[in-house]
Amino acid sequence: MATAELASERESDYLSQLTMAAARYANRSERREGNQSVLESRGVLYADTPERVEKRLARLGADWAMARAIERTQTEPASSAGSTLQLPPEAFTSDALGLERLIGRNNLTPVAFLEEGVQVSRSVGRITISGPGGGHGTGFMVSPSLLLTNNHVLRGTQDASRSKVAFAFQDSVDGSPLLPAVFQLEPLRFFVTDRALDYSLVAVAPRGAQGEDLSLFGRLMLSEAQGKVLIGEFVNIIQHPRGEPKQIALRENQIVDVLERFLHYECDTREGSSGSPVFNDQWEVVALHHSAVPKTDAQGRPLSVDGAVWQPEMGEQQLAWRANEGVRISRVLGALHEVPLTGEAARLRDEVFTARLTPPPGSSAPPTAPLNGESATRGTNGSIPGTNGSQGWTITQAGDSTTQFLLPCGSASASMPRRPRQQLSWPRHPLLHRCRQAAPRPPAGRPDVASAVENDVDAALINHRVAQERPYYDRVADAAAREAYYANIRTGDGDALRRALTKLLAESHEPQPKYKPMRLVYPWVDLHKDGQLRSIYSGKDFSAEELIRADAAVAQARLARMQELLLLESTAGPVEFEAEFDALEASMPFNCEHVVPQSWFGKQEPMRGDLHHLFACEVGCNSFRGNFPYFNFPNFEEAVREACGMRESVGFEPEEGEGAVARATLYFLLRYPGQVGDVAREFPEDRLPLLLQWHASEAVTEYELHRNAAIAEIQGNRNPLIDHPEWAREIDFSGVWP
Structure with a gap:
């Protein structure tokens, strides 16, 4: 084939890429303008979908509770590390700074960011x-x-x-x-x-x-895992533009839209460089840069910088640029998986x-492990x-492909190097020592499960330390929030009121955090005014750090056992694996109680992680209650009794917290109608008067008001029985049972 013909074919391919990228960009104008409006008014946490934001936070070692807390802190740096958080320097981590950068509260970054950029540029x-x-x-x-x-x-x-x-x-x-x-x-x-x-x-x-x-x-x-970048974040591109020596576009490229297979990002540069890696702030590859998005005329033809229709022979430098487009790296990997x-x-x-x-030159390579x-x-x-x-x-x-993959057990973060951790002190909770001894050492060449758990502990302790600087309960602000939340709710018809509340609770339940009590329950949501956690059933006090570290020990032991099970995947099928996992959770529970037992809704989300029915509760009381429905014992002496309460085959009555658990259960019935009472073992409809009795006999406390406001910050919805206790007698609950 002649030289001119080869050049023409290559130019035709490039023109085709430009035209398709421009069309995709044009078709998303309304969505992109909406994204920009949200970015300007609310910030980067709200322009993308809640599911993607939650995954992004998880990769940064953060969660919605920490993100919302940072949003509400002062804007001036408050520590020598340059953070806006009220943290001592020794408690400060690069994860916290990465979250502040994401939110836009702080542009500082560790020097290691540049050092790591140099390292990745070598490839x-x-x-x-x-x-x-x-x-x-x-x-x-x-x-x-x-x-x-x-x-x-x-x-x-x-x-x-x-x-x-x-x-x-x-x-x-x-x-x-x-x-x-x-x-x-x-x-x-x-x-x-x-x-x-x-x-x-x-x-x-x-x-x-x-x-x-x-x-x-x-x-x-490269990783298929989701959550590497969000709309509104800035990315970095290492490239050889026009074949020139290596250059970098550093944090001047803002993600403006996320499509099914592509990312769109705007930048100050006139052009990109085909085949370049696009990185997030943790130097993870998020996209394969493949095309500029040119300005076009009414017919969709690319324009040159002087407004004329661009032709390939003019050269790439004469194109009028609007944005850049990259192929999402997860989509590239998904397609590559499917190649036979x-x-x-x-x-x-x-x-x-x-x-x-x-490895550095002259050293031997370490063992490999699945990414x-x-x-x-x-x-x-x-x-x-x-x-x-x-x-x-x-x-x-060519064409689309669907990819499924095994989700990792632990954190997928690939962030900057961390400083050496201090030796942990193990508090009085007895389960800590048992689980610490029970956790097996990982096999040679396998990832250490402790590192994933340590990320959760770090984030939980940051959440807790930030919480200590906040007002426990702002009555005035919460009254305004409550009034706005129920502005369109009308009373007077019990069935209509129930339906309206169910609709409101579901629509406003966004985001929907996954079940992780050490991160979301203990640091702030379930604290009492004295800064302590109090078992919902026994009333026993615990410090937040104590239960955080206790659950961390449990999580580490669970992950180690799961890793062993995965190694036996060839001999254990999905049914056996699920049974093993259920038995593992039952034998090593967290210090957190679901007032509506998980078995009643099959451990499904968002029920499992719904904070309104999660309370701190030591494992002894958690196991003692089991999945027994609540009951009122007329003769306490005939029931099995512990410090947690009373239990018989007919049910369980807690020693403490009857009003709080009743309101939490009533919330659950409203939020998830049809989920409870479909089998005899679960809470039957004829025990509704018991919940209403407990609700009426114990008034809403400041602790519950604090919980309700804190949960609303994190997951968006509120508990109507806390906000309006008088509605309990008006709501027609008959429609919530199957």
Whole structure:
């Protein structure tokens, strides 16, 4: 094929990418304007979906409680670490600063951010396609052998076979150019491409032109996990624009929209660089940059900077830029999973999904482990054609694909290096010592489950310390919030009132945090005014830190056991695994009580994590109550008694907290009609008078008012029986049972 024809074909591919990106951008104008309005009025936590925000917070070691607390703190830095949080320097972590950066409360970042940026930049190189129709692009190593770039950079094995990648093509600190290390691409060993998602994955020669070792340039870890970036966040792009020495667009690229397969981000630069990695502030790859979004005319044709219709021969620098588009890296990985490979090609592909820390020169590599706890194996649907030959694989894929994956047990955060942790002091709670001894050591080469739990402990203690600086209960502010919440509720008809409240509670229940009492219940929600936690059944006092660390010990032991079960996955099926997990939770419970037992609703969310019916409760009382429905014993002496209360086959009566648990149960009945009472063991309709009696006999306390306001901050909805105790007699509850 002639040189002009090859160049024309490449230009046509590029023009096609520009046109499709512009169309996608134009079709989302209304949504994007809405996102911008929310960003300006409320902030980055509210422009994206609650589910995505919750996952993003989790990857930062944070949660809604911490995020909402930071939003309400003073704006001036309050510690030598530069945080706006009321924290002593020794309690400050990079996770907290990352959350403040996300919210926009603080632009400070640890110096390690720059150091890590330098490290990841080593894996980014300039691709040069020589010969007819050649040019430049950017690519980055994603496994010890494979480089990722765009399909429109390397369209097939013919392009890749005459291409090279140069690492360290950049200037040194003193401004002089470094000597790049140049490696030949080896598509006959491995080449996979997908035009629809605009990615190509190709093998790189293990030795450079001057004998350099490819491993010296490391690789970027990729993850399918959600929550790596939100609308409104800023991303970083390391690139070789127009084939020039390596450059970086640092935090000047704001995410303005998240599509099913693409991200749109606006920036100050005129153009991007095809095949560049797009990073979040933790230097995780969130997208594969593949196209600029150009300004267009009424016919959708790209425009040049002077307003004329742009033509490829004008050069990329003459395009009038509006935004940039990247392919979501989770979608690239999902499609790659579905490519049917075998033998050596499958092994090379699987290395993309396998974590290996890049050792310094001269050291040996550590063992590998599945990235973020995810499985490195995947079944294929067999529907995509491939060619298998003795010299390698070439796969071409188009269209959408659906990917399912095993969720990790622990935290998936890949944030900056942390300082050494202080030795933990183990408080008086007896379960701490039992669980600490019970937790098995992880097998060699497996991730240490303790690190995931430590992230939760850090976040919980930050939540608690921030809470200590807040007013316990602001009566005036809460009265205003209560009035606004029920502004459209009308009384006078018991059935209509119940239906209206159920609708309101469901619609305002956003976000819907998952069940994690050490993070959401103990630090602030369930505190009494003296700063202590009090068992809802026995009235026994505990410090917040005590129960946080007790639950952390339980979580660590559970995770260690789950890890053992996963190792036996080949011999234990899903049913056996679920039974083992249920038994594990029953044998090692948290210090938290669901006043509506989890077995009554199958441990499903959002019921399981709904804070309105979660209370601090030591494990002894938790286990003693079990899933017995509440009951009023006329003769206490005939019942089995403990400090927690009384129990017989007919039910359980708590020693303390009858009014609070009654109001929490009534809330649950309103919020989740039909979930309780479908079997005889659960709370039957004929015991409704018992709840109403307990509710009437114990007035709403300041503790409950505080809980209600704190929960409303976190999950949006309120408990009507706390806000309006008088409604209990008016609401027609008959419709809440199946």
